[in-house]
Amino acid sequence: MSASDLALPPDVLIRLPAGRPLLLIVDDQPSNIQVLYAIFKIDHDVCMATSGADALAFCLARQPDLILLDVVMPDMDGYAVCRELKNNPLTSHIAVIFVTGQNDPLVEARGLDEGGVDFISKPFHERVVRARVRTHLILKWQTDELRVKQLELRQRQAELEAVHDASPLALFHIDIWGGCTYVNRAYEQMSGMVDGAALGLGWRRQMDPDEVALLLATCSGLTNAQQHYDGTHRFRHIDGGTVVAQVRVAPIVIDDVVTGYVGTAEDVTERRAADAALAANEKRLRVLTDSIPALICYIGIEEQFQFCNIHYERLLGLHPEKILGKTLLQVYGDDAYAEMAPHVAAVLAGNSVSYERSLRIDEREWYLQSEYVPDLGQDGQVLGFYAMVTDVTQRRVAEKNLAAGERRLRTITDNLPVAISYMDTSQRFHFANPTLYAWTGTTPETVLGKSLLEVMGPDLYEERRVHLERALAGERVDFTTTSTMVGQEHHLQSIYLPDMAADGQVKGVYTLSNDITVLKKTEHDLRRLAREDSLTGLPNRAHLYDALNVVLTRNRRRGGAIAVLFLDIDHFKLVNDRFGHAIGDLVLQEFATRLTKSVRTTDLVARLAGDEFVIILEGLGATQEAHRIAEKILQLVGKPWLLNGEKLDITTSIGIAFDEACLRSGAELLSDADAALYEAKSAGRNTFRSHVY
Template structure:
């Protein structure tokens, strides 16, 4: 067999670790390189040599350019270059690096440690790591003979390496702690020097405001001794006008909203005068005792504030002088300009007013007619031509009464115009009359007359509007209202409209009949004046929703003279085009018959028709609720299960009708014997129950009730004229304190107890 060995220059040196810088920092932190051997590690390497029967065992630390042996067995050299080291390769592996025969491994065949002393053939190296997981070296085994290395061997090596790794990690922890102590001591010394010799005030303040420590500069600044300040809080010496803002910023720092703040504020000096200061505050966390405090830097800015005040005063005086002189000059210039502009403006305004008036008349939708005191037309706009059919040229200087007033009304129209001219009213005069068009047709018109005087001459302005559409709309509205009233008054439901202040705006006849109104007598009244308070309390939340723009429905109970009535009501918001809710419409239906039927059916579903007592269905619901209350209150519960002794014989001999009367008598006797809070039910046939709750001593209370029941039913001697002897067997189940049984379990226990009572001779009770 021929083995091929590469030349020396083909040697594969170990690569650098991906986090080489961090790895070397971890190694340097331990301060173990070039230090004497330690017994703990030497014992491990000796043990490794013996366990694995190898001549060489090492604790190797891989430095930047060497591997140094902290502990070694079977090797004299203290270190070897890193580029030929096996351990340099081992620290790159996640687990142990095992080389069974180095001559057959291309990485190591040409390695001088293989070709020369110590003639390595077998190598196994387990990485050892720092606290942060960085590989700093290995625990390795070396032999000049090739050999196998099993999984068990690898596990044993890993365990030994863990012991070595623990040593180095302890050393790393110790060195870190030692370095931190040195840095802390240096920082503390630096802080103390800064605190005492700073040219500004420095203080440490508790989160409640108590001065904890102050420097000499702050004491001198405020005139207090250190002891005097430490007996106070910063609130004690802060000007009251500045305190709220300061406390608000303190709150923000404590809440974590800001980390620091700077504030100009005032302190009171020991002699009472005010000291302006610039305050900078930060929050400190003491990691040792987990406390928090503030550090405050305080600069005296009183002199700066005095200078600022003086500068502001001087600036104000200078500005006032400039303003006075400027005002004097401006006033003179303004007066001259005002005189010139006033004349020009008056002319422009007059011209603009004329143009505006002309355009207004030309584009007005109403007919404009100007008259002289005799009633002749002097102006006639385009709208007048369109409305009345006459052109301006046709009507100028013509009497207006002959143009727009029908012949039958001209005499009275002339008298009215003359009266208007003679009285010279200060306000406008309005009237409606049938106006005449050029073609002889008539239309409803509204006329507004106003008198003006221009350059000493009286004129009358008349605005005439065709109100044909308005009249038609008014008639349509009246017709719609009549139809709406007719429709709503004949509906069986209650209908009304209420404004946002809860005043009635509309009510139909049914609504009025319900609440004692007639012919609109409820209009304008507040709902509280009409509807009873209880019903309004129920309706209140729904009315609020309707006024918020939401349609809602609800059922209510209304008290009327003839009794209580139930209604189903729908509220529909009355929303304007701009979104404003100006009230709501109310539609109610009388559902009294339906509610009475529902209530009757609900009663029948849970009550025995013969005795009127709750039936088995109601019994189970009531018992469930009773047990639930017992668990909340921790008070006891008792259940009595009663069976009528000899009832079958009564039925067989005296008939079922008489048997029913016996059951009714039995039920009545039970109901009259127990408390109002106790519940008597009929389960079926001659089986009855009594539920007792809120008991401090359930067994004693139940036994007392059972004895009373047996005594009372024994007193019954005649039913419907016939001699009877009523007897009952009673089974009792109890729960002391919070009952943890289910309703079904409690019933089963009471049933079993009842059968025990029957077996004991009947007409007695038994307790389970």
């Protein structure tokens, strides 16, 4: 069919589809079919059916653009065929032109009632037949085009609504009179005001009048598109609770006129509480380290101070705030740093270091016992090191003045927080200070003259035997032990010093043990705080990022595939709102447990933030392996929950980013998995979606 045949305006012709229309002729008389076929075969794809049943089967299989349908046929007449077509959603849109030899208005009226669009009378007039078919094909194409536009418009509107409702931020629109015209699902969840309760002036009921006045006054002061408002406000939830929200507002400016305001409200209640808890933890850590009579600090990989306790001010005259961010060289100076440098290099190579050094401050010589412990990441890489520097000046002075007599030795050693003793070559005690008695729960009568085996018992003796034998052979021995003394576990840093005679023979051994239990606990706490989520015990965000980079590097080298699963708990905020944050914490802990049970021991499960978790799977062969694990997680999480007597229905949504060649970065995989998660949520939650690369 050509444009000249149609005789339509150019703007209509432009929208006609390419290709030939598909025309179905239905008539039980072959002669009628032959006539119509001859008329349309040049510019139409013409198909034929000689019965109503064949016509219906053809329409289901091919979907013709238009049907020329004979009214009078045996078994099933044209009216019945048209009725069947219009009653079936798959064929109801097909245009039907009835063909009849009867010139009766009642026949035409019935055909139109059954859903026909026109009639063609026999005998056929070619120009009339072609004109009517052209007209209805054009109407059909225009109707299809309109339907497509409508579907596209509905799709765009649905997508926009889905994006808004999928946003974790509460979105709203306020007109210039302060009336709310739109809120998204996150706003309704945050406020509890559903079914349009926040629209109009309803939103003002959530806030104190003073805050409402402040917000409206601030918004009215925004006069151009470059101005924005950012502030914190308290909302009263519909259930009576208080929500702290970070509110951001921007004006809508059209032709330099403000026509309204759009804004977001982010629920920062939990973040504020978490910040307060973190501040409290940091305060406790500060009090703990400041109470230990030693210099305690954490040094980063670039040799910069990232933490130090108050004793640096007492010893060096430098407040911790003035030290943080500075390097060891900047704090101690060239000479002291030159002495420290080899030990710093050793600990940054992954070795624990214990050494003594001297330091002159205000014309006084200080002797410091330094203990360096490397901070190792999940991949074994050194991230920095912990240092505890103990003032051992008195001990060193005591050692230099041993020859001055037992009285002076006793005076000094009795006041040191170090267990000191002396044994002869038969391993019998000749001296012990009060610290040793206090730690071991003994008295001078039960120690002096007795052997180490008799005083310590076989287990503690065996821990020290090798070190003692080395000292009796003339070697100074430094070692750490963990021992249970007087019912408590202690970590001890011990030194065995051989007592050498003038002829080089060993006469005995001095022992000095320093209780570093508090340091060990501090090291453990610092390491845990830096790498572990305090609620679930899972690796935290920092640990996750490091581990993901390591997994990518490893699998790029050996050619493996990995998958990153991004999960959160469906409607978790509703759990907190209904049962309280205590139950919410139990849900997070149980959720973490079930995730861990769902994966292999070689896989990493981490808590990213809030109810967001990430799983790293490596060594995969195909995407189906990741899908099977996701299905296993859905099944395990979906099993009944009973927490503190409360029955809960908990589900999860999962986004999967599968990278066969490990070509994407960790940040890209997390972003891809997050996007897939929102697709799973849009699909109704309690399911998973995946992106494959």
